[in-house]
Amino acid sequence: MTTRFGPIQIANSQAFSHHLNGFGISPYLQEKLVFLGQFEVYQQASALAETLLGLSVGASQIDRLTHFYGGAIADELDQAATPEAPETAPVGVVYAQADGAMLLTDEGYKEAKLGRIFAASALRTSVVEERGGHIASSVFVGHLGNAAAFGVKLAKQLDPYKDRGRDLVFISDGALWLRQLMEKTCPQATLILDIYHAMEHIGSAGKAFLGTGAAASGWFDEQRKLLLDSKLDEVLTNLNRLPIAPALRDSVCAYLRSNRDRMDYKTYRERGLLIGSGAIESAHRTVMQRRLKRAGQRWSTNGAQRVLTLRVCAMSNRWQLVRQHIEPFNTARAA
Known part of the structure; x- marks a missing residue:
């Protein structure tokens, strides 16, 4: 078995000898390699594994691990993120934004849709003047395919915020399908056309x-x-x-x-609301483009969706979903 200490031999009576999920790699190392696989192109992930862990792991092996776990967590990731405890849950305004970007696949260009949900309390202003700010935490939704399937995924993540009324604020480019989705899912939400x-x-x-x-x-x-x-x-x-x-x-x-x-921007600004969709525009770069739109990349639709699933998982701070599929994490959890 390949481990962080290099290859080791273990007795057939040991649980790890059965190759967790079909991989002759220790649970600890599997998780690290999957993280590298969603973070960088596989060849570079292999180089990072050698530099950071001192191990030689082929790009194709990281590809297989990433593909497997990207599929394994899909159903769980689609479920709404666990609500925070009352004392730490966001109060006030919660924003939702969505948009699409084209990915090159074996079947031609296809639109990958991305959603982002974040609390106004997560907005951070830079201490450097004119440098803008950032969002401390977000929940992302990603789907390579039709609008209806994406809408189902987004609606599930919005479910914990339905009772926010007008304090759930959805900013979009005005696409009819997004408007209809929000009017059906959260009819009391404030809908804003991105001013840009x-x-x-x-x-x-x-x-x-x-x-x-x-x-x-x-x-x-x-x-x-x-x-x-x-x-x-x-x-x-x-x-x-x-x-x-x-x-x-x-x-x-x-x-x-x-x-x-x-487009009642005067009222929105009086309420202190954002009126631009910069958050989802930047998310396209950080969540999708830096991993899925590199020079020369062309994806199978299945491969792109699984990597996007892992990107969304990592960027939403829900990596525990991957760990739950890897021993000894789930063994300890069961105990």
């Missing part, structure tokens, strides 16, 4: 007439101020005055009108 997506649409209309110079910047800033003051009708009037292609103008105006009920 709103301004992106408005900006496309302004750019079509004004280009990218100072005049365009001034017009853009004026529309943003109007939006922040919840004056959507004035923005629509300004858009209708632009001598641009009717199809573009109508498309932008239709998008804004369809999201009118989610």
